[in-house]
Amino acid sequence: MTKGALALLIHGGSANWSPPRWRQRFLKACADRAVALLPDDPVEPADVHYAAVWKPQPGALAAFPNLRVIFNLGAGVDALVADRSLPDVPLVRVAVDDLTTRMTEYVVMHVLMHHRQQLYLFDCQRQRKWEPRTQWAAGAIEVGIMGLGTLGQDAARALRAIGFRVSGWSASRKTVEGITCFHGREGLEPFLRRTNILVCLLPLTPDTRHLLDRRLFAMLNRDSPLGAPVLINAGRGGLQVEADILACLNDGTLGAASLDVFEKEPLPADSPLWSHPNVILTPHNAADTDPDAISDYVAQMIAQFEADGTLDNVVDLARGY
Ligand code: NDP
Ligand code: OXD
Numbered sequence: 001m002t003k004g005a006l007a008l009l010i011h012g013g014s015a016n017w018s019p020p021r022w023r024q025r026f027l028k029a030c031a032d033r034a035v036a037l038l039p040d041d042p043v044e045p046a047d048v049h050y051a052a053v054w055k056p057q058p059g060a061l062a063a064f065p066n067l068r069v070i071f072n073l074g075a076g077v078d079a080l081v082a083d084r085s086l087p088d089v090p091l092v093r094v095a096v097d098d099l100t101t102r103m104t105e106y107v108v109m110h111v112l113m114h115h116r117q118q119l120y121l122f123d124c125q126r127q128r129k130w131e132p133r134t135q136w137a138a139g140a141i142e143v144g145i146m147g148l149g150t151l152g153q154d155a156a157r158a159l160r161a162i163g164f165r166v167s168g169w170s171a172s173r174k175t176v177e178g179i180t181c182f183h184g185r186e187g188l189e190p191f192l193r194r195t196n197i198l199v200c201l202l203p204l205t206p207d208t209r210h211l212l213d214r215r216l217f218a219m220l221n222r223d224s225p226l227g228a229p230v231l232i233n234a235g236r237g238g239l240q241v242e243a244d245i246l247a248c249l250n251d252g253t254l255g256a257a258s259l260d261v262f263e264k265e266p267l268p269a270d271s272p273l274w275s276h277p278n279v280i281l282t283p284h285n286a287a288d289t290d291p292d293a294i295s296d297y298v299a300q301m302i303a304q305f306e307a308d309g310t311l312d313n314v315v316d317l318a319r320g321y
Contacts (some may be wrong), residue, residue, distance in 0.1 A: 004049025005034035006302070007064065009056035010073065016053060016288050022073075025291040026052065029299040052298050054289075059085045069305060071298045074289050075099060075151065076236060078204040081159050091315040092301060095150045098293035103201070106234055106286035107145075107155040110258040111164065111197055113280060114230045115141055119256060131133075136225040144195030146211075147202040147235065148174050148181065151287070155199065169192055171319075172209075190257035192219040197230045204236035205320035212240040217248045227257030234286035237262040242273065249278050260286040 008026060011017045023037040036043035038060075048064040052074040061070060063084045070091045072080055080086060113119070116135055122130055143159050145152045148168040153176055160166045160178045167180040169191040174181045182191035191199070198220060202208045212233060220229035231254055233240055237238050243264050248254040256278040262271075265284055273279050305311050315321060 002047075003033040003039055003306075004066070005036060005047045006030050006045055006050045006052060006298075007043060007048045008035065008037045009051060009053045009060055010037070011055040011057070014285070014288075016291070019141055022052075022291050022295070025295040026298075029295040030302070050298075052295075053080070055079050056083075058083045060276075061085070061087050069302070069311060071301065072315075073294055073298075077321060078236060078238070079321050081205075081315070081317060086317075090311055090319065091310055093315050093321075094289065094294055095313045096293050096295065096297045098290050099287050100150055100154045103151045103287035104155045104158045105233065106260065106282075107199055107201075107204075107232065108158050108162070110232045110280065111143055111159060111199065113258070114197060114226065114232075114256055115164075119278060119280070129296065132317050134225075139165060140225050141165065141196050142167060142194050142221065142224070143197045143199060144169065144191055146198065146200045147177065148179075149201070149203075152199075152201040153179075155201065167194060183306040188216075189219055192216060192221075194221050194228050195229065196221050196224040197232065200233040200235045200239055202235045203321035204238045207320075208235075209238050210241050212245070214241070214244040214248055214253065217244065217253050221253075226255060228252050230254065230256045230258075232258040234282075237265060238275070242271070246272055246276070248282060249276060254278075256280075260284055 006026060008022055010017060010022055019037055026035045045064050046066055049066060049068045051061055051067060052071040052073055067087050067089050069089055072091060072093050077091060115138065116242045120133065142165040145156050145168045148170040152168060156166045156168050156176060156179045169182045169187060171183060173183045200212060222228060245257055249257060258280040260282045261284050267273060273281060301311060
């Protein structure tokens with residue numbers, strides 16, 4: 001019996017998202033079935049059982065009458081969930097060690113940049129100034145992580161291992177060894193009141209949109225050697241109110257920020273964030289998706305589904321993540 005075909009619908013930005021590269025990888029990982037990169041490769045829509053996608057055109061997936069599973073090629077599913085014509089089949093998101101480790105690298109690097117006053121030291125270097133400032137131990141700083149899912153928990157453990165005090169906030173109650181856990185709306189304020197460096201790894205949903213605003217920043221803890229608190233956002237740009245971030249950086253409510261994601265991407269050239277002295281900015285590449293690791297993950301997931309009908313990391317469409 002011929003196996004159902006896999007359709008690839010990929011609209012990316014960076015070289016990493018090059019559709020031919022994904023086709024090449026999926027032809028290897030799914031060598032036992034037809035793989036069609038759309039719109040270039042011919043495929044009978046009724047033969048398509050699986051779709052692996054990144055930012056497909058809204059409505060495009062409705063063309064396949066026998067679709068069984070949609071695989072999103074990234075961890076964040078906000079763009080897909082917003083497509084009202086999404087077929088009523090399971091949607092699987094990425095949760096692989098490769099991506100998780102990359103995000104943990106980003107989080108640890110940026111927490112350390114602020115903790116070790118690297119913005120000040122870069123400035124000293126540019127000015128040829130030899131003026132070291134007092135250093136403090138990691139244990140003097142509380143890092144608060146919003147989102148204690150696949151990415152948040154891994155980053156929390158790595159920061160804890162370095163010696164930071166770490167707390168986390170999630171929708172449901174969690175127990176993570178060594179991490180002080182808060183949950184729900186009632187847990188948000190006590191979580192913020194102790195946080196010196198706020199790391200956001202939340203998904204973008206109707207509940208979380210614009211959560212990172214002035215009101216929230218004003219609740220962060222200022223009682224640490226850092227003085228003003230720091231924001232690190234690698235979740236999604238829609239979580240933040242950029243005008244509030246800028247105003248809070250300018251009036252000292254926030255001391256500094258590392259931002260990987262923006263309300264509009266690419267960040268417009270005239271955004272004041274580009275040149276703000278207390279902002280470290282990266283172009284949504286905190287954790288790049290690796291075609292090798294992720295095509296293998298999709299192939300394994302299809303094999304599991306065909307063997308026993310189960311799938312891992314299925315998105316709850318009602319929650320939006
Ligand atoms: P998960 O689904 O594993 O974790 C999401 C976490 O957020 C969970 O702990 C969840 O709580 C919590 N959460 C969701 N909604 C709320 C809410 N309303 N209040 C409190 N907590 C909430 O996702 P991942 O960890 O895999 O990924 C997180 C996000 O990171 C992605 O959605 C994506 O937007 C972003 N991302 C960014 C990348 C980049 O390069 N910048 C790369 C990859 C991902 P609970 O556990 O109780 O459900
Ligand atoms: C993702 C991303 O969601 O790249 O994986 O942002």
